[in-house]
Amino acid sequence: MSTLRALAKAQALAAGVAQPVATVRHLHLSERPLVLVPLAMAGEANAPLAALVGTAPDQARLLVVPQPRNRDQRYRFAAELAGIVLPYLDSFREASEAVPVDRGRDVRYRYVDAPQLLVPNPAGITFLRLFGRSTRFRRPDGEHPVHPTVPLLGRWLTFFAERAEHPGAAALLAMTEALTLHWATGQSAVEDLHLPALLGWIDPPPGLTGAGAAARAEDPALCPPAGPATDPDFDNRRLAPAVTAYAEAEDDPVARAAAYAEFAGLLRDQLAPTWELMWRGVGLLSALPPGARVAGRWDGDRDAFTGHAEHVDAGGGPQPRRDGAVAAAVRLHRLERALASYAVQRAYDDPLVMAEHRLTGEAFVGEVTLADPKRVDDTGKRPVLRPRIQVVTTEPVLVPVGATLYSPARPSQKAKVVFVTPGADGKTEVVLELSGGMGRALTAPPGTVPEVGERLCFTTLSDAYLPAGNFPALEETPWTHGGPPAAAPAPDAPAPAPAESGDGDPAEEWS
Known part of the structure; x- marks a missing residue:
């Protein structure tokens, strides 16, 4: 936890309401998201019990599994869910746009928009991941x-x-993750995973503080859990009798229909409060203006959606149960690069996020007091434009002479530290030499060089392009890491362990 977030949580506790830790929205929010609130049966590995699904607050569709241990009912539930999700995905495949590549010498195509799924909490993401793993290898x-x-x-x-x-x-x-990215509450990070309590802090009802609303949300009778786990008392007192009643009515169609209606109504009552909270969270997030770089990250989602759709259309196989050694290394490297870029982009988009880096010495804010926009460096083979500016700041400057800094106001421009001179009254004078973002002429276009009186932030954080790592081809990978074997194993070598199936034996017992 950063220092500023810890301070914001302390202020939230003192004020009785969550405090903003962002001035803009750092994620894309679709105009037509698919909200999915799942429930799973306790004691069963990823056994679906029910789900409330829809693209609008008044368009919720309830799916239930009266006998979660029954294989046929599980996959009937999957087929019903597919009947909602797949048409939703196909609705984004109606229009494409051309994207220039190879410096405009060629184009590729991607869909103009992409689908977005919203679940209440990280456990909901885990449910979908495991449910996808258990269904993608099945056969018709x-x-x-x-x-x-x-x-x-x-x-x-x-x-x-x-x-x-x-x-x-x-x-x-x-x-819950989307909301805590933008607000800090007066409760712990674990308690923030409870959607009713989290929204109680962010938007408490009239007459209640955030702590009071969160305490009220702890009562499962008033605020059922946001799933996929259910309340144990609900399981024992209400769910178990409803499942038993449905099973005992197997030979009586009228009684079975009544038992199903009661079972479905019971689960709808459990899911409806979370459904309302989900759309309340959507409203809170949509009220925030999007960050400048959010659209660029959403382009990455559109590219990924287009690529996977084309892979499916071409008859490509399902995702493997586990990555090979090289594929896992490539994936980890890609995620690490994305994480570094995401941190920089959030800081560039949001002064509150950048303030955390100012506390650690990775950035400072100052006022331009001197500027020489016409300075030319002629010490090399040819003269180049190298303006210099002087920035005065009251913040600690921990960067050394020779370091390269960047400004969110002009991200394509580099600023090399030439001098750092401590001044009077706790002020520090920093002389910077600018390069890039000014064209190739010896005269800087208007606005490309900071003017006297301009207040700027400079940081060591850079969102410059990071080249991909070099990884060996499969045929160059040692056999211990998935490549071709160098030689046949010795006769007395131990047999390799059998690979895990990951999705269960089709013949296993489910009841």
């Missing part, structure tokens, strides 16, 4: 066949779960 023929849309749904859910791991991606969002 052979033993234990499933509906043809079930494996396709599993592949798409896996795609969204993988995008959720990508820093800055917004294809699949947990509402």
Whole structure:
């Protein structure tokens, strides 16, 4: 936890209401997201119990599994969910746009928009990831066949779960994480995972403080858990009798229909409060203006959606159960690069986020007191424009002479530290030499060089392009890491351990 967030949490506790830790919205919010509130049965590995799904507050559709241990009902639920999710995904594939590549010498195409899934909390993302893993390898023929849309749904859910791991991606969002990215509450990070308590701090009801609203939300009778876990008391007192009543009415169609209606109504009552909270969170987030670099990150989601759709259309196979050594290293490297870029972009977009870096000495804010926009450096083979400015700041300057700094106001311009001179009254004078972002002429275009009186932030953080790492090809990878074996194993070598299936044995017992 950063110093500023800790301070904001202390202020929230003192004021009785959550405090903003962002001035802009750092994630894309679709105009038509698909909200999905799942419930899973306790004691069963990722056994779906119910889900409330829809793209508008008044368009919720309830899906239930009266017998979660029954394999057929599980995959019937998956087919019903696919009947909602897949048409929603296809609705974003109607229009494409041309994107220039190779410096404009060629173009590629991507969809003009992409779908967005919203779940209440990170446990909801885990539910979708495991549910996708358990369905993407199923087959519509052979033993234990499933509906043809079930494996396709599993592949798409896996795609969204993988995008959720990508820093800055917004294809699949947990509402609690989206809200805590922009507000700090007076409770712990674990308590922030409870959506009713979190929204109680951010937007408390009239007459209640954030702490009072959060305490009220702890009562499962008033605020059922946001899923996918259910309240144990609800399981024992209400859910178990409803499941038993449905099972006992198997031979009586009238009694079975009544038991199903009661079961569905029971679960709708559990899901409806969270459904309302989800759309309340959407409203709070949409009220924030988007950051300048949010659209660029959403372009990455659109690219990923287009690429996966083309892979599916071309008959490509499902995602592997686990990555090979090289694929895992490439994936980790890509995520690390995305995380570094995401941190810089958030700081460039938001002064409150940049303030955290100012506290650590990675940035400072000062006023331009002198400027020489016409300075030319002729010590090299040819003269080049190298303006200099002097910035006076009251903040600590921990960067050394020769360091390269960047300003969010002119991100394509570099500022080399020439002198750092401590002055009177705690002020520090910093002389910077500018390069880049001014064209190739020996005269800087208007606005490219900071003017006297301009107040700027300079930081060591850079969002410059990071080249991809070099990784060996499969044929150059040692056999211990998935490549071709160098030689046949010795006769007395131990046999390799069997690979985990990851999605269960199709013949296993489910009840």
